[in-house]
Amino acid sequence: MRILCADVGGTSIKLGMVTGDGEISGLTEVPTEGKKGGARVMENLISGLEAFEGYDAIGISTAGQVDREKGSIIYANDNIPGYTGTKVKDILEKRFKRPVEVENDVNCAALGEGWLGAGKGMTDYLCLTYGTGIGGAIVLGGRLYRGVGGSAGEFGHMILHPGGRECSCGKKGCYEAYASARLLVELAREKDPSVSNGRELFARIAEGDEKMAAALDEWSGEAATGLASLVHIFNPQALILGGGILEQDAAAESLEKNARELIMDSFQNVRFLKAALGNTAGLFGAATLHIK
Template identity: 35%
Template sequence: MKILALDIGGTAIKYGVFDSTTTKIGNVLEKETPRSETTNYIMETVIKIVKEVKETHDIQGIAVSTAGVVDPQTGHIVFAGPTIPNYTNTAIKQTIEETFHIPCEVENDVNCAALGEWWQGAGQGSESLVCVTIGTGVGGAVILNGALWHGSAFSAGEIGYLPISNGKALQDEASATALVAAYSDLSGIPREDLNGKIIFEHAKAGEEKAIKAIDNMLTALNQGLLAVTYLISPDTIIIGGGVAVQKEYLEEKIASKLKKGLVSTRMLPEEIKCAELGNSAGMLGAVYHFQQKQH
């Protein structure tokens, strides 16, 4: 069975064809997410992608991972922030199925990343898992007893909005965006000349300002991880997003801060790990979600 997986983000739409065993068929391709200040053209682009792929592959299913809060039953966007204007209420599943008469399933992108890591990556074997993704903002997903926990509003795991001690939201201090801003303030380097990779390179070279900026980000992140640990007590916490490539630098520091912050070390999750699947996690999770919904 050939499944077209699409990963819709604020800046790009990635897509690739997979078989039912998650073997990738061909390359993962990418198109810019088209939008104006007031609207987006995502569904028009998705339809073009499906038409193009169908010319060379006999697609029998379409699995979508997308930004925004998703109702996984109806496959439409319940809520989307300003990064993708006019995306709320987009009927992805209905539009694709009515256009192509191919079954389609839709799930939130962080939920898909968590499913991908649980199925094929760092979370294999976990009964309970929390995945926290660090990027432009901070996202989260919860897996309990091997299944996603959506919550009554389909927004379970939205840890980035969690208020922290200084009156801000977690993502205001713990995101890659916040890291760049903090290091820019410390170093005087303009934000547009920086990214996470540069800052981590400076920290690994021993630069105190970069080390301090990263430590401040991890201190803020720890407030969210403490809340997650006390409330859910997962056996695994996975840190995803772009910072996951800094596994050797981050894993021990994140685990150490969480251990010191807990009232008892017996509450510490068994595993605190960086994600392993990189950019393919969302598409793999979407394929898994599709197979579970369809079978």
């Protein structure tokens, strides 16, 4: 079976052909142009898909909250105005005459990691991606746990500091307002305004900069608090952690060390794993919508 897959993100739409054996080919990208609205995004998606032939089905991983059965967008934020309500499945099935399945991008990444990545062979794991915000997904008993509206796993909005820092969701004190990758840079700037980005921060840590190391420890302490609670709630085999910041060994090690100090002994068998598929996880996950 050959599944044409697309991953619709805020800035680019990634495309590729995935086989039932887990081979991927023809990787390419087109701009999303999300700010120009949902209709433009669909035009770009369609023209990206038109470049391929010889496939049995289409799998779409996309930003936004997805109605899995209807294959439509329940809600998308300001990154793609007017995307809410778009009937992605209907539009693409009419155009391409193939079965189409649609799922949220974070959920797709989790499914991809479970099929061929860090979660291969596992039945119970949580995925967290640390970027501008914090995305999350839950796999329990070998199945994605979606919740009633397909929005389960919003770990970024666990409230850890009532009345605290403002969050992108409009509430205060959420996990992502303290533990996103963006926050690490902010914490570092509070200690030394001359630091401009994450790369510089980690370079300085490698050179022994104590202020930067303290910022990292502060960030990982916050990030660890959320993780420890999740481990106690879900008792997972593994936490699969993604996002550029976790590529840095200093960050991954500091996070695991701080989290393990907060985790009860009987839960210490949990594994801390780096996401393995990078930005192809969503494409592989989109393929599983047809394969599994």
